[in-house]
Amino acid sequence: MFKLYQRRMKSLIKYALVGLVCVTSSVYAQMPHDVIYMPKKTACLALTYSNSSWKEYWENTLKRENLNIGTLTTQSVMPMVAVGLTDKLNVLVGLPYITTNASAGNLMGQKGIQDLSGWVKYQLAKNDKGFSIHGVLGASIPVGNYVPDFLPMSIGLQTKTATGRLIGNYTHKLGIYISAHGSYMLRSKIKVDRDAYQADNRVYNTNEVSVPNATDAAVRLGYIKDGSRIQAELFVENFTCVGGDNIRRNDMPFPTNNMTSTNVGFYGKYQPKNIGFNIRVAKVVNGINVGQATSFSLGLLYQLNQKVKK
Amino acid sequence: MKNIYKKILKTFIILSPLGIGGGLLLSCDKTVTEPIREAYIPAKLDENAGSWKPYILTSSSEVAVAAPKATTDAAYLKELDSLKNKIMPVLTPANKDAIAYWGAGAVYRWNEIARELAARYNIPPASNAEGKYPVPDAANPLADPRFPFANPPYTARMLAYLSVAQYDALVSAWNYKYKFNRKAPSKNDATISALLPVSDLPSYPSEDAVVAAASYTILVAMFPGEVPFLEAKLAEAKNARVWAGTNVPSDITAGDALGKAVAAKVMAKSRVDGMSASNNQTLVAGQIEAAKSRGIKDTWVSQEAPARPPMLPNYGAVATWNFDRKTLESIRPKMPYVVGSAEWQKEFEELEKINKSQTREQARIANYWADGAGSYTPPGHWTREAANLCHENKFSEVASARTQALVSTALMDAGIACWETKYYYYTPRPQQFGLKTSVGLPNFPSYTSGHSTFSAAAATVLGAVFPSKATEMNAKASEASNSRVYGLIHFRVDCEMGLTHGKKIGEYAIARGKADGSGY
Numbered sequence: 001m002f003k004l005y006q007r008r009m010k011s012l013i014k015y016a017l018v019g020l021v022c023v024t025s026s027v028y029a030q031m032p033h034d035v036i037y038m039p040k041k042t043a044c045l046a047l048t049y050s051n052s053s054w055k056e057y058w059e060n061t062l063k064r065e066n067l068n069i070g071t072l073t074t075q076s077v078m079p080m081v082a083v084g085l086t087d088k089l090n091v092l093v094g095l096p097y098i099t100t101n102a103s104a105g106n107l108m109g110q111k112g113i114q115d116l117s118g119w120v121k122y123q124l125a126k127n128d129k130g131f132s133i134h135g136v137l138g139a140s141i142p143v144g145n146y147v148p149d150f151l152p153m154s155i156g157l158q159t160k161t162a163t164g165r166l167i168g169n170y171t172h173k174l175g176i177y178i179s180a181h182g183s184y185m186l187r188s189k190i191k192v193d194r195d196a197y198q199a200d201n202r203v204y205n206t207n208e209v210s211v212p213n214a215t216d217a218a219v220r221l222g223y224i225k226d227g228s229r230i231q232a233e234l235f236v237e238n239f240t241c242v243g244g245d246n247i248r249r250n251d252m253p254f255p256t257n258n259m260t261s262t263n264v265g266f267y268g269k270y271q272p273k274n275i276g277f278n279i280r281v282a283k284v285v286n287g288i289n290v291g292q293a294t295s296f297s298l299g300l301l302y303q304l305n306q307k308v309k310k
Numbered sequence: 311m312k313n314i315y316k317k318i319l320k321t322f323i324i325l326s327p328l329g330i331g332g333g334l335l336l337s338c339d340k341t342v343t344e345p346i347r348e349a350y351i352p353a354k355l356d357e358n359a360g361s362w363k364p365y366i367l368t369s370s371s372e373v374a375v376a377a378p379k380a381t382t383d384a385a386y387l388k389e390l391d392s393l394k395n396k397i398m399p400v401l402t403p404a405n406k407d408a409i410a411y412w413g414a415g416a417v418y419r420w421n422e423i424a425r426e427l428a429a430r431y432n433i434p435p436a437s438n439a440e441g442k443y444p445v446p447d448a449a450n451p452l453a454d455p456r457f458p459f460a461n462p463p464y465t466a467r468m469l470a471y472l473s474v475a476q477y478d479a480l481v482s483a484w485n486y487k488y489k490f491n492r493k494a495p496s497k498n499d500a501t502i503s504a505l506l507p508v509s510d511l512p513s514y515p516s517e518d519a520v521v522a523a524a525s526y527t528i529l530v531a532m533f534p535g536e537v538p539f540l541e542a543k544l545a546e547a548k549n550a551r552v553w554a555g556t557n558v559p560s561d562i563t564a565g566d567a568l569g570k571a572v573a574a575k576v577m578a579k580s581r582v583d584g585m586s587a588s589n590n591q592t593l594v595a596g597q598i599e600a601a602k603s604r605g606i607k608d609t610w611v612s613q614e615a616p617a618r619p620p621m622l623p624n625y626g627a628v629a630t631w632n633f634d635r636k637t638l639e640s641i642r643p644k645m646p647y648v649v650g651s652a653e654w655q656k657e658f659e660e661l662e663k664i665n666k667s668q669t670r671e672q673a674r675i676a677n678y679w680a681d682g683a684g685s686y687t688p689p690g691h692w693t694r695e696a697a698n699l700c701h702e703n704k705f706s707e708v709a710s711a712r713t714q715a716l717v718s719t720a721l722m723d724a725g726i727a728c729w730e731t732k733y734y735y736y737t738p739r740p741q742q743f744g745l746k747t748s749v750g751l752p753n754f755p756s757y758t759s760g761h762s763t764f765s766a767a768a769a770t771v772l773g774a775v776f777p778s779k780a781t782e783m784n785a786k787a788s789e790a791s792n793s794r795v796y797g798l799i800h801f802r803v804d805c806e807m808g809l810t811h812g813k814k815i816g817e818y819a820i821a822r823g824k825a826d827g828s829g830y
Contacts, residue, residue: 067437067615106613108668108746108798145670147677150748189342193677196429196694198684203426205694208342249454250436251684252750 030082032092032119033181033218035134035169036228038084046080046094046278048299054284054291057152060246061288070104072152072291076114088123095143098155107153113144114156130172136165136183149192149209151253152291159211159255160188175225177233185214190255199256200245211255212244222267229276231269237282238262247289261287269301276301349413351507352706356828359708360485363826364478365631365715366576370485373571375564378490378514381498389558390499398502398555405553406505412550413506414701416521417476417710421697423543424472424525425686427533431460433683434618434753441616445589451535458532462681462760463588463625463725466689468532470631470722471580472525473693473714479524479572480517480708483565487512495558504555515564516557517707522547523569524576531577583629590624597623601736608649609736610755621754626730631719632818638727641814643807646737646757657801658743665745665798673748676797679761679790680749688761688790689721692768695783699776712828717771720819724767724812728760731811740798749797758808759800762791766812767819774820775830787812 030036030044038044053073056065080094099111117140126132140161148158165183188211195207215238222233244258253259265282278299284292360370367373379386401409412419435443435455446457458464492514496502511517526544530537548566551557598609612618630638647654664672681688696717700710737757741747752760769787773780791809794800823830 104615106741106745106747106751108665108748147673147748150677189340193674194680194685195678196686196691198426198429201430203422203429203686204342204344205422206342206344210340210342212340248433248684249456251433254684 030090030092030121030228032121032136032138033165033167034220035123035132035167035171035177035179037087037090037121037123038082040084040086043081043083043304045302045304046078046082046299048076048078048080048278048297050074050076050078050295050297052293052295054293057291058247058287058289059249059251062249063292066105068105069102069107069152072100072102074098074100074155074293090121092119092121093117100153100155102153107150110146110150110153110155112146112155114146115140115142115144115161117161130170132169132171134167134169136163136167136181138163138165147193148190149194149197149255151255157187157211157255158190162186171224175223176221177224178219178221180217180219182217183215185216187211187213192255197254198248199254209255212241212258214239214241214259216240220267228269229271231267231278233267234265235267235282236262236264244289253289257289259287259289261290261293265295271301271303274303274305276303347414347418347701349410349415349506350701350704351509352511352709353704354706354709355509355511356484356706356708357488359481359706359828360488362481362484362708362712362828364481365474365719366579367478367482367572370482373482373568373575375482375486375515375568378492378560378564381492386558386560389560390495390502393495393552393555393558394499394502397552398505401553405550408546408550409505409554412518412547413554415707415710416518416525416547417707417714418697418701419547420472420476420521420525420529421469421693421714423540424469424529425690425694427529427536428460428465428468428690429684429686431456431458431533432465432685432687434459434461437616437618443616443618448534451533456535460533460687461621462687462689462764463622463729465687466718466722466725466764467580467583467585467628468528469689469693469718470715471532471576472528473711473718474631475524475528475569475573475576476521477708477711477715478576479520479569480711482568482572483515483517483520484708486515486564486568487517490514492561494556496555502555506554506556508556511706513557514561515568516548516551516561517565518551518557519548519562519565520569520572521707521711523566524573525569527570527573528577531580584627585625588622588625588628591619594620594623597733598736601734604735605645605648606735606737608738608742610738611742612753613739613741613751614753618753620733621752622729623733623754626726626733628722628726630723630726632723632815632822637818638730641727641811642731642734643758643811646735646803646807647801649738653803654801657803658740660802661740661745661795661798664796668748668796668798672796675789675793676749679765679793680797681761682750682752688764689718689725689768691790692721692764692772693718695768695786696772699772699779703776709828709830712823712826712830713772713775716775716819716823717768719822720767720771720816721764723818724763724815725760727811727815728758728763728808729754731758732756732760737804740801745798747798749793749799751799756800757804758811759791759794759804760808761794762787762800762805762808763812763815765790766809767816768812770813770816771819771823774816774823 055071076096076098078096082092095116096114098114101109119138121136124133142158163185167181169179171177218237220233220235224231240260241258261284263282267280269278281296283294446455448457451457491512494508494513496504548562732755736755739756765787769783772783791805
């Protein structure tokens with residue numbers, strides 16, 4: 001069993017690295033939340049720049065600004081690879097480099113490599129009327145040794161995560177689609193540099209911090225054409241922690257916080273040939289214990305179609 | 311069919327690392343591991359602690375305690391019977407949890423509770439719509455901003471009065487314990503099997519009730535919005551000793567009255583120590599002028615927006631414990647490096663380098679010792695060290711309280727002397743010259759470092775009480791001091807002079823301890 005797994009990993013690497021010389025066939029680029037699949041033995045590389053900033057945030061439910069933070073900007077660059085193991089089974093792997101910066105005040109910006117994430121997406125069922133159901137399993141593991149509790153400057157929370165996701169989709173033959181997903185994310189305890197901290201209105205005399213699990217859900221309405229060479233959608237996304245405490249009055253956030261946000265946005269993709277790009281803009285419309293972020297990202301896509309020799 | 315199996319197998323192979331990895335790594339358990347503190351028989355009973363010198367009381371018999379009923383008295387026998395046949399047989403799991411919790415020690419737990427309250431109240435007030443910072447109001451403690459703002463000077467003082475009240479009350483309790491010599495219930499009735507270890511210490515008045523009542527009295531005064539929380543803790547602390555079969559109710563009642571009476575005397579002293587004038591902002595303009603006249607060219611300016619008035623500019627005038635005002639002035643650190651001088655430039659360059667490329671280890675040290683907003687502050691950090699050392703060394707309640715009193719009076723003296731120095735020189739923080747911080751910027755002048763002064767004072771005292779730990783404690787103080795350079799909020803001279811100052815302050819507490827008759 002383990003040998004089989006090793007062999008599979010080797011061919012994965014082959015898919016990712018060997019196939020740099022490409023012969024164009026179909027063109028796809030995909031995300032862990034969509035229903036697009038790389039065909040068997042093809043891969044796509046994406047390099048995405050993201051920028052997210054907020055001036056106002058919810059301290060518990062109180063919406064406020066902070067003159068000693070000004071505007072907090074998070075930027076990231078993430079290389080990502082998506083590989084078609086079969087036409088119905090894809091693997092995606094990504095690793096971002098992140099920087100944060102506050103426009104006012106004295107808090108030092110943070111930067112570094114964050115968490116390696118991997119996703120496996122599988123088409124569970126599909127009928128000829130355009131309906132399909134997909135299962136996604138994801139996991140992430142911190143790679144950089146960044147500080148997780150210097151919020152809001154920290155680049156991540158240092159949790160290991162495991163996510164289960166179900167996606168339902170209907171695509172009309174004209175190309176209009178509607179899709180919805182729900183996910184549950186397990187998040188591990190973390191360790192912080194200090195050996196006492198306050199959460200849930202008490203002091204914990206330990207360096208272990210319990211980070212709440214989370215759910216996320218989204219609904220997307222869009223248009224897709226030519227095997228996803230062209231795609232445009234509007235979406236609503238919600239991220240909700242399962243439990244957790246709130247930011248105390250005039251205090252800073254902490255990894256135990258019940259962070260909740262609802263995002264609306266637009267996603268578009270244009271990939272006429274091997275090379276393409278995607279764009280995403282979104283804004284948080286409601287939340288608790290989070291910044292009201294406006295974000296955008298730009299991705300450069302590159303399709304690999306090398307047939308790997310057996 | 312074969313194909314499907316192949317597919318399932320393939321899927322399984324791909325998913326299993328995620329599944330197994332995820333499962334192993336996360337294992338859904340959200341409980342965090344905290345150190346467990348168990349009950350113990352003290353290594354020494356400190357039989358003569360009734361003759362140790364109190365801080366506020368003139369003697370250990372200043373507050374009277376009535377003689378208990380004899381162990382042959384019908385009323386006492388009834389108490390034993392009730393313990394055995396009515397109370398102990400019907401304990402709930404919650405009762406047993408309370409017994410184990412309080413079994414760690416009264417001084418230990420009440421110090422922990424005090425630290426927790428400090429953390430909960432250690433948040434600077436938010437600015438209002440007019441760009442002002444409202445001052446917390448003791449008469450309306452739960453309004454925004456809540457009273458108190460338990461910053462390091464406030465917390466140092468709170469812990470000092472708490473520990474002094476515990477110590478004076480316990481010295482009194484020991485006096486009466488050995489005067490009346492009524493043993494614990496299980497020593498008078500062999501059929502009572504207590505749920506906690508029982509020593510030969512006389513049980514009237516109960517040391518746990520003494521500490522609970524004294525602590526309650528101080529903490530209610532220091533955190534007036536926490537009366538219901540503290541009442542519940544007081545009731546549970548007292549009940550737990552009866553539930554455990556280690557005391558009869560008359561031990562508790564006598565201890566409760568003694569603890570409250572002693573703490574009331576300690577609180578009376580606290581009301582005239584000058585704390586009420588510690589936030590006198592009208593003095594600031596004069597302080598700045600005086601600092602300039604001493605040769606300080608660039609003075610401190612609040613880096614917050616809107617500018618926040620400096621923290622407790624007159625805390626330096628609060629009454630000290632272990633030395634007088636003349637001594638305070640004579641040990642004040644000398645003039646710091648003036649901005650722009652060669653020495654200042656060298657230290658600034660050290661900070662610039664960290665600002666550019668702080669290492670992860672520097673960040674770790676800065677974070678470990680930060681003890682900033684929302685924490686129990688550096689004084690809390692050091693009384694936690696003291697509490698753990700007392701517990702590990704199986705100190706009696708009175709020896710633990712003595713240790714905490716020595717440490718926390720040194721911490722308060724350190725706070726006062728350091729604040730006096732800060733406002734005497736009124737020097738700028740590195741952030742006035744463009745540097746950032748990885749720990750948050752305190753809103754008061756730079757020289758000398760509070761963390762360094764607090765840490766050296768406490769470490770010096772702990773090194774004297776636990777000589778085998780002296781090297782370790784001094785190393786911790788040095789690390790705490792360095793942490794403020796690594797966190798970029800102090801110049802090195804602030805920290806070095808703070809350490810030296812703190813050590814001297816700790817030595818005055820040690821001198822007090824050597825003369826208190828304890829023999830420790």
